[in-house]
Amino acid sequence: MSYLSISNVSKIFGGVVAVEDFNLEVEKGEFISFLGPSGCGKTTTLRMIAGFELPTSGEVVLDSENITYKSPNERNVGMVFQSYALFPNMTVAQNIGFGLQVRKTPADEIQTTVKEMLGLIHLEKHAEKYPYQLSGGQQQRVALARALAINPRVLLLDEPLSALDAKIRVELRQEIRRIQQKMGITTIYVTHDQEEALSLSNRIVVMSQGRMEQVGTPSEIYNHPTTEFVASFVGQLNLLPVSEVDLKNGVCKLNGQLVRFDHSEPRQISDKPRLAIRPEEFQFGQAEGRNLIQGHVEVVMFLGAVVRLRVRIGEVLVSVDLFNERNMTLPRVGDEAVVNFPPHACWIM
Amino acid sequence: MSSNPISNSVNTKRDAPQARPALSAWRDWLGVIPFFLFVFLFIALPSFRLLIGSFQDSDGQFTLKNFADLMDPSILGAYWVTIRISLTTALGGGLLGFLMAYAVTVGGLPRWVRSALLTFSGVASNFAGVPLAFAFITTLGRIGMVTVFLKLLGIDLYDKGFSLYSFWGLSLTYMYFQFPLMVLTITPALDGLRREWREAAENLGATSFQYWTRVALPILTPAILGTMILLFGNAFGAYATALSLTGGFINLITILIGSQIKGDVLHNVGLGYALALGMVVVMGVMMTIYYFLRRRSERWLKQ
Numbered sequence: 001m002s003y004l005s006i007s008n009v010s011k012i013f014g015g016v017v018a019v020e021d022f023n024l025e026v027e028k029g030e031f032i033s034f035l036g037p038s039g040c041g042k043t044t045t046l047r048m049i050a051g052f053e054l055p056t057s058g059e060v061v062l063d064s065e066n067i068t069y070k071s072p073n074e075r076n077v078g079m080v081f082q083s084y085a086l087f088p089n090m091t092v093a094q095n096i097g098f099g100l101q102v103r104k105t106p107a108d109e110i111q112t113t114v115k116e117m118l119g120l121i122h123l124e125k126h127a128e129k130y131p132y133q134l135s136g137g138q139q140q141r142v143a144l145a146r147a148l149a150i151n152p153r154v155l156l157l158d159e160p161l162s163a164l165d166a167k168i169r170v171e172l173r174q175e176i177r178r179i180q181q182k183m184g185i186t187t188i189y190v191t192h193d194q195e196e197a198l199s200l201s202n203r204i205v206v207m208s209q210g211r212m213e214q215v216g217t218p219s220e221i222y223n224h225p226t227t228e229f230v231a232s233f234v235g236q237l238n239l240l241p242v243s244e245v246d247l248k249n250g251v252c253k254l255n256g257q258l259v260r261f262d263h264s265e266p267r268q269i270s271d272k273p274r275l276a277i278r279p280e281e282f283q284f285g286q287a288e289g290r291n292l293i294q295g296h297v298e299v300v301m302f303l304g305a306v307v308r309l310r311v312r313i314g315e316v317l318v319s320v321d322l323f324n325e326r327n328m329t330l331p332r333v334g335d336e337a338v339v340n341f342p343p344h345a346c347w348i349m
Numbered sequence: 350m351s352s353n354p355i356s357n358s359v360n361t362k363r364d365a366p367q368a369r370p371a372l373s374a375w376r377d378w379l380g381v382i383p384f385f386l387f388v389f390l391f392i393a394l395p396s397f398r399l400l401i402g403s404f405q406d407s408d409g410q411f412t413l414k415n416f417a418d419l420m421d422p423s424i425l426g427a428y429w430v431t432i433r434i435s436l437t438t439a440l441g442g443g444l445l446g447f448l449m450a451y452a453v454t455v456g457g458l459p460r461w462v463r464s465a466l467l468t469f470s471g472v473a474s475n476f477a478g479v480p481l482a483f484a485f486i487t488t489l490g491r492i493g494m495v496t497v498f499l500k501l502l503g504i505d506l507y508d509k510g511f512s513l514y515s516f517w518g519l520s521l522t523y524m525y526f527q528f529p530l531m532v533l534t535i536t537p538a539l540d541g542l543r544r545e546w547r548e549a550a551e552n553l554g555a556t557s558f559q560y561w562t563r564v565a566l567p568i569l570t571p572a573i574l575g576t577m578i579l580l581f582g583n584a585f586g587a588y589a590t591a592l593s594l595t596g597g598f599i600n601l602i603t604i605l606i607g608s609q610i611k612g613d614v615l616h617n618v619g620l621g622y623a624l625a626l627g628m629v630v631v632m633g634v635m636m637t638i639y640y641f642l643r644r645r646s647e648r649w650l651k652q
Contacts, residue, residue, distance in 0.1 A: 052548055072551040079552045085545035089567040089649045098563070099553030130649045143549075150553055 003028035009058030018044045020210045033189045033197035036207035042190045046156050050079050078147030082159040084139040086131040092142050093127040099150035117145035137168040155187045194234050206230045239274040255314035259291045260343035269348050277346040279321035282339045290340040297335045311337050402622035415623035431602040438523040439580035446531020454539040470529035477526045482593035485522045489513045514595050527580050538572035570646035578639045
């Protein structure tokens with residue numbers, strides 16, 4: 001049996017289904033992200049693991065112990081909140097030591113752990129400061145240390161970086177991963193930021209409208225999405241209407257032009273089949289053995305590392321990302337464009 | 350961007366906002382002129398008159414006798430009973446008000462109970478003086494409704510030692526306007542307790558008692574202290590309720606001042622002023638204690 005097992009868990013709030021039939025097996029030391037838009041049920045699921053919400057049905061088993069109906073203070077599960085939730089009346093050291101203090105841990109042991117945690121988050125010099133004297137990033141690091149100080153069985157992080165600015169977010173996300181790997185702690189991370197989920201996780205659970213859409217490694221989620229929601233929520237995706245789809249031979253027509261697609265995985269297609277392809281799969285110009293389509297450049301956006309184009313192919317606008325090169329000549333609006341892409345990079349939905 | 354520092358400097362000056370004309374600044378103060386006028390006419394001037402008057406005898410001559418008279422045992426007793434009644438009702442009303450505010454904020458009672466309690470508190474906190482005394486006499490007086498009803502049930506309150514016209518009777522009456530004031534002032538503070546603090550504490554293993562004693566109450570302490578001093582002052586300065594209820598049977602300092610200033614028998618305006626100055630000193634001492642307690646309890650607040 002896995003270390004953390006969430007079986008058939010559902011949560012209904014006054015007739016509204018927040019989480020529906022959630023099943024997940026987590027191995028010890030794994031870093032799992034719950035990824036999805038606001039209101040998809042990811043935080044509710046996390047709160048059910050923490051004990052702040054009781055499941056309407058199903059059970060949560062942690063380390064062979066059924067904790068479904070245990071109160072939060074008996075679970076030994078650490079949680080980091082989006083808003084830090086540091087106690088404003090306590091110093092950094094007191095905040096970190098709080099969990100040990102309420103457990104009646106000997107004072108010298110508390111002192112040692114607090115010191116160790118302060119070292120872990122590189123805030124040794126701030127031990128006697130109050131939360132209001134710290135920046136947002138520092139406060140969140142203290143919140144992380146506070147959650148880790150009690151040596152929790154699982155670490156839960158509820159959108160811990162969303163209140164921080166972009167640069168701090170990237171720094172702290174690396175910090176979280178470093179600490180998680182160092183301590184080998186099983187971690188569940190809730191986020192709506194795909195970049196966070198992709199860069200941090202061993203596995204990602206993509207959720208939508210209370211349901212699990214797909215569970216997989218970051219690469220599986222990005223490269224082999226199983227549903228249209230996952231494909232369009234994680235990364236950019238072109239969905240281009242096609243006709244005369246031949247699933248057996250992997251060919252269809254896009255605006256009258258013949259296109260080959262990946263048909264190695266069995267897929268169900270809708271009444272209105274569309275060709276799915278990510279913008280970064282395109283290249284400019286002609287190339288042997290690749291699909292070619294012709295159109296006109298309608299929009300050019302220079303984004304630094306990437307140049308994003310919108311190319312009109314008949315009635316359809318296709319998003320094309322080109323990696324920027326120093327000597328690259330940027331296409332101009334109105335230019336005729338021939339773009340190519342490999343057959344294995346596109347599929348029918 | 351220009352590379353010429355001189356031209357830059359000139360541009361900066363040209364772009365800088367111009368100083369506001371003096372007339373406009375004066376206009377901003379117009380709205381608060383009535384406030385300052387009231388403060389001057391009804392706080393500053395009377396206080397000054399009180400200070401001067403307390404050093405004057407009935408002929409207007411300088412004297413220290415009024416202050417010497419404050420040491421009279423009956424006057425010291427009046428101060429003591431007033432302080433006791435103020436402390437009792439501040440603590441009692443404060444506790445009752447806190448518990449009620451707790452019940453309607455974090456206690457999970459339905460929303461309509463909160464609205465009802467806050468509306469009642471808004472009215473009751475201002476319901477004092479003759480109407481309040483009359484209300485209590487008709488309910489808990491010797492032949493008040495509740496007293497008679499309890500008597501029918503075999504419980505004689507007055508036989509058991511209760512009297513509305515005693516220290517505890519007056520305290521009970523004061524509580525009627527004290528606890529609603531606590532409800533009104535502490536409810537926003539309780540609303541300010543963030544759910545995440547409680548959840549974080551629970552998540553770290555704290556019991557509800559540990560959360561309240563180590564997190565919530567320390568956070569609320571500055572607000573509680575502020576409200577308690579307000580309740581103390583509210584009771585300390587009460588006059589009409591006590592006079593209407595006890596008719597001077599309880600020797601409160603405010604009643605004593607009234608009889609010294611407008612009474613026919615004890616008329617001594619100078620002593621009345623000195624008594625009032627004594628009240629200012631007592632409140633000053635209370636405010637100083639409050640100030641130090643508050644400073645200790647809010648070290649963690651952003652200065």
